[in-house]
Amino acid sequence: MKLYDFTIAPNPRRVRIFLAEKGVEIPTVQVDLMQGAQFSPDFSKKGPLNEVPVLELDNGVCISQVNAICRYIETKYPQNPLYGSTPEEIGLIEMWNHIAFMNGIGAVAESFRNSAEMFKDHALVGPHAYAQIPALVGRGNQRTLDFFADTNQHLANHQFMAGDNYSVADITALVAVDFAQWIKLDVPAEHEHLKRWYAEVSKRPSAQA
Ligand SMILES: N[C@@H](CCC(=O)N[C@@H](CS)C(=O)NCC(=O)O)C(=O)O
Numbered sequence: 632m633k634l635y636d637f638t639i640a641p642n643p644r645r646v647r648i649f650l651a652e653k654g655v656e657i658p659t660v661q662v663d664l665m666q667g668a669q670f671s672p673d674f675s676k677k678g679p680l681n682e683v684p685v686l687e688l689d690n691g692v693c694i695s696q697v698n699a700i701c702r703y704i705e706t707k708y709p710q711n712p713l714y715g716s717t718p719e720e721i722g723l724i725e726m727w728n729h730i731a732f733m734n735g736i737g738a739v740a741e742s743f744r745n746s747a748e749m750f751k752d753h754a755l756v757g758p759h760a761y762a763q764i765p766a767l768v769g770r771g772n773q774r775t776l777d778f779f780a781d782t783n784q785h786l787a788n789h790q791f792m793a794g795d796n797y798s799v800a801d802i803t804a805l806v807a808v809d810f811a812q813w814i815k816l817d818v819p820a821e822h823e824h825l826k827r828w829y830a831e832v833s834k835r836p837s838a839q840a
Contacts, residue, residue, distance in 0.1 A: 634659045635685040641810040643684040645697045648802045651837035653708050680757045713799045724793040727800035734778045735807025742771025742814045783822035805832045
């Protein structure tokens with residue numbers, strides 16, 4: 632297998648952290664998004680949306696989308712389950728993973744992609760040219776701050792995002808908080824529960840991935 636990656640990008644990092652938690656090593660190939668390598672003819676064949684991460688299996692089949700890749704890995708390497716074991720855990724983890732992606736990573740991306748010069752005519756990931764909408768920068772910033780506040784409240788009564796156990800939802804939320812640095816937003820000091828959780832998940836060795 633091969634993981635198409637770009638070290639500084641947030642979404643491939645979610646897969647790298649997941650693999651580190653699993654103790655699974657997969658060789659990576661860098662796709663330099665700054666140079667437009669995601670649009671090269673070879674890489675375009677590997678997925679419909681010209682994005683990383685992509686997991687290429689030994690038979691050449693390619694899987695994109697972080698959640699799809701992590702699900703594949705979880706099924707192939709069931710040790711240290713990160714998607715839960717009981718029906719309730721599985722449901723709650725999917726729920727919080729989706730919320731962390733939509734309201735965390737999605738909020739930061741809304742601000743960043745509508746402001747950074749490099750995304751001028753590429754405000755959404757994929758092969759189509761979408762212009763930036765400057766009004767979405769403020770909305771993305773506000774959504775990011777709301778994500779911090781909502782997550783802080785949630786973590787007041789939960790050790791981890793989906794309850795008592797670390798899961799893939801913590802990986803997505805951790806990457807969302809770190810990604811917010813790109814739009815110069817830090818967790819406000821008064822969000823003590825979010826800060827407690829962030830310190831705990833950041834000190835796991837996997838967070839270095
Ligand atoms: N929904 C996708 C998001 C992947 C994504 O947004 N990848 C970014 C890097 S973090 C990308 O490849 N961007 C390429 C581009 O902007 O053209 C997933 O879950 O994998």
